[in-house]
Amino acid sequence: MGSARLYATVAAGGFRRYATYRVATAAGVFTNTVFGLILVYTYLALWDERPHLGGYDQAQAVTYVWLGQALFATLAIQGGGFETELMERIRTGEVAIDLYRPADLQAWWLAGDLGRALFQLLGRGVLPFVFGALFFPTALPHDPVIWAAFAVTIGLAMVVSFGIRFLVALSGFWLMDGTGAVQVLMVTGMFFSGMALPLNAFPQPLGDIVTLLPWSALLQMPADVLMGRTDPLFAFVFQAGWAVVLLAVGRLVQGAATRRVVVQGG
Amino acid sequence: MSEGATVPESAFIEVDRVEKVFDVRRRTGFLQRELRRVRAVDAISFTVARGEMVGYIGPNGAGKSTTIKMLTGILTPSGGRLRVAGIDPSRERTRLAHRIGVVFGQRTTLWWDLPLIDSYRLMHRMYRIPDGRYRENLDRLVELLDLSALLEVPVRQLSLGQRMRGDIAAALLHDPEVLYLDEPTIGLDVVSKARVREFLRELNTERGTTVLLTTHDLQDIEQLCSRVMVIDHGRLVYDGALAGLHEAGESERTLVVDLERELPPVEVGEAARVVKVDGPRQWLAFPASESAAPLVARIAAEYPLVDLSVREPDIEAVIARMYQDRETARETVVQAPGNS
Ligand SMILES: Nc1ncnc2c1ncn2[C@@H]1O[C@H](COP(=O)(O)OP(=O)(O)O)[C@@H](O)[C@H]1O
Numbered sequence: 001m002g003s004a005r006l007y008a009t010v011a012a013g014g015f016r017r018y019a020t021y022r023v024a025t026a027a028g029v030f031t032n033t034v035f036g037l038i039l040v041y042t043y044l045a046l047w048d049e050r051p052h053l054g055g056y057d058q059a060q061a062v063t064y065v066w067l068g069q070a071l072f073a074t075l076a077i078q079g080g081g082f083e084t085e086l087m088e089r090i091r092t093g094e095v096a097i098d099l100y101r102p103a104d105l106q107a108w109w110l111a112g113d114l115g116r117a118l119f120q121l122l123g124r125g126v127l128p129f130v131f132g133a134l135f136f137p138t139a140l141p142h143d144p145v146i147w148a149a150f151a152v153t154i155g156l157a158m159v160v161s162f163g164i165r166f167l168v169a170l171s172g173f174w175l176m177d178g179t180g181a182v183q184v185l186m187v188t189g190m191f192f193s194g195m196a197l198p199l200n201a202f203p204q205p206l207g208d209i210v211t212l213l214p215w216s217a218l219l220q221m222p223a224d225v226l227m228g229r230t231d232p233l234f235a236f237v238f239q240a241g242w243a244v245v246l247l248a249v250g251r252l253v254q255g256a257a258t259r260r261v262v263v264q265g266g
Numbered sequence: 267m268s269e270g271a272t273v274p275e276s277a278f279i280e281v282d283r284v285e286k287v288f289d290v291r292r293r294t295g296f297l298q299r300e301l302r303r304v305r306a307v308d309a310i311s312f313t314v315a316r317g318e319m320v321g322y323i324g325p326n327g328a329g330k331s332t333t334i335k336m337l338t339g340i341l342t343p344s345g346g347r348l349r350v351a352g353i354d355p356s357r358e359r360t361r362l363a364h365r366i367g368v369v370f371g372q373r374t375t376l377w378w379d380l381p382l383i384d385s386y387r388l389m390h391r392m393y394r395i396p397d398g399r400y401r402e403n404l405d406r407l408v409e410l411l412d413l414s415a416l417l418e419v420p421v422r423q424l425s426l427g428q429r430m431r432g433d434i435a436a437a438l439l440h441d442p443e444v445l446y447l448d449e450p451t452i453g454l455d456v457v458s459k460a461r462v463r464e465f466l467r468e469l470n471t472e473r474g475t476t477v478l479l480t481t482h483d484l485q486d487i488e489q490l491c492s493r494v495m496v497i498d499h500g501r502l503v504y505d506g507a508l509a510g511l512h513e514a515g516e517s518e519r520t521l522v523v524d525l526e527r528e529l530p531p532v533e534v535g536e537a538a539r540v541v542k543v544d545g546p547r548q549w550l551a552f553p554a555s556e557s558a559a560p561l562v563a564r565i566a567a568e569y570p571l572v573d574l575s576v577r578e579p580d581i582e583a584v585i586a587r588m589y590q591d592r593e594t595a596r597e598t599v600v601q602a603p604g605n606s
């Protein structure tokens with residue numbers, strides 16, 4: 001398949017682009033480790049007060065924190081992936097250049113972003129996670145099947161994350177100024193993904209609602225699969241369902257945006 | 267390729283009364299919008315034969331880039347008919363993409379953070395270039411554009427001229443039949459400009475690639491193109507040989523004569539008029555369309571002539587003049603002799 005090789009090349013490029021920024025990567029590892037420490041001590045204090053909050057014991061709460069730090073950049077939970085670049089191309093009209101290439105816009109950016117995510121998982125995510133597992137009591141499984149299922153949920157989470165950010169980026173075609181959309185993305189990402197507090201610790205009925213939103217496919221699902229609290233098959237279906245919906249909506253919006261560009265010139 | 271056979275060689279690019287109108291909405295107050303229509307391209311017609319190299323010039327905002335964008339298919343015309351290699355660009359953008367190459371001078375298609383070679387590998391996959399052909403083309407372009415020392419350098423570290431050469435190579439790896447260049451020499455230093463021009467000339471003569479290049483650097487045209495199209499305010503005001511542009515602009519050449527001694531302005535009747543006198547040297551303006559020989563003969567016969575030189579008109583001035591004429595006269599396309 002010719003196009004599979006094209007998008008594999010794009011993904012490899014995405015990986016290598018981020019790999020060239022070594023200092024930024026090292027700084028990211030440091031930041032995530034420090035934030036992890038702050039959050040861990042906060043959580044430990046909280047779980048001291050409210051044992052079994054959200055159904056987690058202390059080791060599970062600690063695991064959740066380090067997993068969040070490992071996936072923070074990988075899943076661009078507060079943004080910071082391809083979407084800033086795409087929005088800039090939309091703003092300057094350079095997106096028109098992307099159109100004359102014989103490649104699909106959505107597939108192109110998805111491939112590049114998966115490359116970036118994989119690099120950030122390995123380059124930025126693994127170290128804080130290993131650090132946490134070494135120095136704090138964590139609740140990690142021994143069963144390799146669970147680890148394999150966990151890996152699948154991360155892959156699906158990457159696609160869901162892309163789907164959300166692709167829509168945010170495309171809003172740039174209609175909004176004069178994309179900073180508002182990016183800020184909404186940051187706040188919703190922080191809150192609804194459970195980055196600040198696990199979704200199962202949210203008060204009801206808010207907790208039930210946020211669990212159904214696509215953001216819960218990012219951190220909560222992989223965490224619950226890793227700690228054996230969710231049936232992996234359910235997680236796969238939930239994540240894949242959102243991935244398909246988001247990509248399909250993205251495709252529709254992309255069609256409208258493309259028509260706009262070829263008529264209005266961007 | 268069956269459609270390709272039906273495309274007449276003489277009309278490889280066919281533009282027939284093509285228009286582009288942009289609707290520009292502007293905020294004029296709270297909840298108040300003003301709709302303005304910008305006629306960026308106004309009923310332009312021309313054809314380009316396979317293997318031609320055509321210069322497309324005009325001042326900023328004339329409609330050059332808009333025309334190029336329509337020819338690539340990333341912008342749909344508001345009216346008229348457009349064919350490139352028999353393909354309607356905006357309807358079959360992707361199919362056309364395999365047959366054309368595009369370079370936008372102010373924008374790069376290269377991967378900013380990665381070595382140049384990575385962008386070429388990407389083109390290899392994107393255009394599905396057979397491996398052997400890719401290697402061959404890459405080697406050739408790297409040599410002609412002197413890129414071998416740059417292949418491993420991240421694009422963001424390249425100079426503007428180096429990046430332009432890199433972009434040109436990227437646009438040609440898939441052997442396009444047509445190359446559009448939108449301001450390829452903008453911002454380049456003299457050496458880089460010369461290099462790009464030399465390459466383009468070779469591409470056109472050796473490989474027969476059809477080249478359409480927009481510029482507002484007249485030297486590009488003078489050195490590269492035998493045919494030039496001038497666009498202004500979205501309208502084609504001249505299409506023909508470079509030489510004919512002088513006549514169209516009613517331009518004048520200058521004859522500089524050095525006499526033996528300081529004399530009053532020379533008298534040659536209607537043939538020329540003296541525009542400047544500086545000691546024994548005098549400057550005479552005469553129509554660019556006239557030969558200098560009779561004028562020189564007459565002066566040599568009647569005056570103590572020591573030396574002389576003829577200065578070609580400044581083409582920049584010619585075009586500026588043509589624009590002025592248009593402003594006042596609003597005439598239609600000036601057809602120069604010997605061209606479509
Ligand atoms: N996307 C657009 N929306 C509105 N007006 C545009 C757009 N693109 C170009 N124009 C206008 O069309 C005219 C021609 O622009 P352009 O083709 O870029 O000129 P050139 O390349 O010759 O400098 C200009 O007046 C420009 O402002």
Ligand SMILES: [Mg+2]
Pocket residue numbers: 330331332448
């Ligand atoms: Mg332009």
